[in-house]
Amino acid sequence: MEVPFVDLGWQHQPIQEDIKRAILKVVERGDFILGKDLGEFENAFAQACGVKYGVGVASGTSAIAMGLQAAGIVAGDEVIVPTNTFVATLIGVIQSGAQPVLVDCHLDNALINLEAAAKAITPKTKAILPVHLYGQMVSPSQLLDFAQTHNLLIFEDAAQAHLAEKEGYKAGSVGIAAAFSFYPSKNLGAFGNGGMLITRDEVLATQVRCLRNYGAPSKYFHTAIGTNSRLDTLQAAILQVKLPHVGLWNQQRNQAAQTYDELLKPLKARGISPILNQSQTGHVYHLYVIRVEETGGISRRVLQEGLAAKGIQTGIHYPIPCHLQPAYRYLGYELGDFPNSETICEEILSLPMYPGLTTEQIRYIVEQLTIIVSKSE
Numbered sequence: 001m002e003v004p005f006v007d008l009g010w011q012h013q014p015i016q017e018d019i020k021r022a023i024l025k026v027v028e029r030g031d032f033i034l035g036k037d038l039g040e041f042e043n044a045f046a047q048a049c050g051v052k053y054g055v056g057v058a059s060g061t062s063a064i065a066m067g068l069q070a071a072g073i074v075a076g077d078e079v080i081v082p083t084n085t086f087v088a089t090l091i092g093v094i095q096s097g098a099q100p101v102l103v104d105c106h107l108d109n110a111l112i113n114l115e116a117a118a119k120a121i122t123p124k125t126k127a128i129l130p131v132h133l134y135g136q137m138v139s140p141s142q143l144l145d146f147a148q149t150h151n152l153l154i155f156e157d158a159a160q161a162h163l164a165e166k167e168g169y170k171a172g173s174v175g176i177a178a179a180f181s182f183y184p185s186k187n188l189g190a191f192g193n194g195g196m197l198i199t200r201d202e203v204l205a206t207q208v209r210c211l212r213n214y215g216a217p218s219k220y221f222h223t224a225i226g227t228n229s230r231l232d233t234l235q236a237a238i239l240q241v242k243l244p245h246v247g248l249w250n251q252q253r254n255q256a257a258q259t260y261d262e263l264l265k266p267l268k269a270r271g272i273s274p275i276l277n278q279s280q281t282g283h284v285y286h287l288y289v290i291r292v293e294e295t296g297g298i299s300r301r302v303l304q305e306g307l308a309a310k311g312i313q314t315g316i317h318y319p320i321p322c323h324l325q326p327a328y329r330y331l332g333y334e335l336g337d338f339p340n341s342e343t344i345c346e347e348i349l350s351l352p353m354y355p356g357l358t359t360e361q362i363r364y365i366v367e368q369l370t371i372i373v374s375k376s377e
Contacts, residue, residue: 001364003352005313006185010356011249015241022237034213035233041240045180045188046198048163048243050173053198053205056231057212060159060181060195064092066229067177067197068127070207071153073098077126079155082112083321083333084341085131089157090322092179093129101125102323102331104338108276110289110348111138113340114146127153132161132171134317135187135253135286136279140169147175155179159195162187163246165282172198182231182239187253187286188246190235249355253285256357260288263366270373271296275348287317288353291344298376300349306372312365315350 012019026037038056046054057063073079075097081089083102093100103116112130128147130138147154154175158164161171162180172178182194197208207224210217215226261274271293277283292300304314321341323333335342351365 001361002311003313003357003361003365005315005350005352006354007356008184008189008354010354011242011245015245018241019238022241023234026234026237032233033230035236037237037240038231038233041236041243042196044240044243045196048170048246049178049198050170051198051200053200053202055197055199055205055208055212056236057195057197057208058229058231059088059193060157060179060183061088061092061095062212062227062229063179063181063195063197063208064089064129064155064157065095066208066211066227067179067199067204068093068096068098068129068155070204070211071127071155071176073126073153076124078122078124080117080120080125080128080152081322082131082133082341083323083338084110084112084318084344085133085157085322086159086318087322087325087328088159088181089129089131090328092157098126099124100331102333102338104340105344107340107343109136109278110134110275110344111136114138114142117146118150121150121152125150125152127155129155129157131157131159132164134275134289135161135164135284136277137161137164137166137169137171137174137282139278140167140174143174159183160186160286161284162286163250164279164284166279173200176201177204182235187250187284188239188242191238192232192235194231194235194239196231250284251281252355252357253288253353254281254283256353256362257283257285257288259359259362260351260366263363264290264369267366267370267373269296270298272298272369272373285353287315287350289317289348289350291347292349293347296373298373300347302376303369303372304349307365307368310368312368313352316348317350319345321345 215224
């Protein structure tokens with residue numbers, strides 16, 4: 001059996017005619033930049049996330065950079081960021097002019113450790129940028145208490161958490177603003193690159209709309225040093241077609257994860273266990289990630305190679321924590337500074353996860369895992 005890491009065909013096939021019609025309408029109108037479908041999708045996605053305003057941009061990275069700038073973050077400010085994230089989170093902070101201050105994560109759920117974050121605060125700290133990693137939100141109540149205690153802005157990186165929920169909050173509705181990515185493999189993915197900033201703050205939304213369009217609130221009138229970072233109307237039209245289906249697709253991801261969880265229980269004694277879900281059905285499982293602990297006597301490399309030999313694709317998200325990436329060594333961190341993140345990066349393995357993944361496929365994956373583990377005894 002061949003099991004791809006991601007299979008987009010299952011979700012696209014039933015709606016392909018709707019997608020074609022949406023694309024054709026944009027082509028007929030010719031409003032490829034800042035067109036009708038963009039405004040409609042911005043409103044629909046923001047409302048789905050529980051806020052009022054959405055601003056379509058070129059990527060999640062751009063949403064972070066421009067959003068922080070619009071929120072008043074300036075050069076010399078510090079923003080707390082987990083080191084256990086994709087580097088785009090750091091890039092967005094750096095592009096805003098701020099200094100990222102890295103902190104460790106929890107070992108069980110891989111999310112930012114707020115106790116560690118509290119120790120990293122200085123007089124220059126102005127914001128915290130929690131990452132809702134793998135599709136699971138950082139606790140909103142804890143974030144809000146943290147921000148109030150330390151007088152900080154919350155800016156959410158929700159690039160992997162489309163319509164995730166926790167404690168009555170949707171991802172993106174906790175802080176002053178949030179960044180989403182519409183990379184094709186995301187829970188809501190475009191047919192190319194794309195992103196969005198969402199916020200309940202009208203002034204912030206207006207500022208980002210200006211920044212994304214060369215700093216121009218109106219044509220040829222430039223009030224800020226902006227950039228060219230707009231979500232294409234064609235991509236917005238495609239995303240608008242897909243948006244009503246995301247809730248069901250997320251449910252299917254969560255159900256697949258529950259099947260994985262149950263079937264993997266016998267392997268816990270061998271050091272193989274999933275990253276902890278503390279959000280129940282609110283976890284939208286952009287990724288399904290297991291830990292392969294050294295105490296189990298089998299290496300992640302052996303496991304990954306063995307699965308590949310049986311037609312099962314896997315990934316590692318992410319193999320190197322940000323503080324050890326060559327480009328960010330200038331921040332001054334060393335090996336050993338963030339032990340939980342370093343451990344996780346050595347142990348994690350992402351198994352296939354997408355809507356349409358069948359119970360038969362999951363059983364096959366776990367069966368092959370079990371065989372590989374048994375051979376290592």
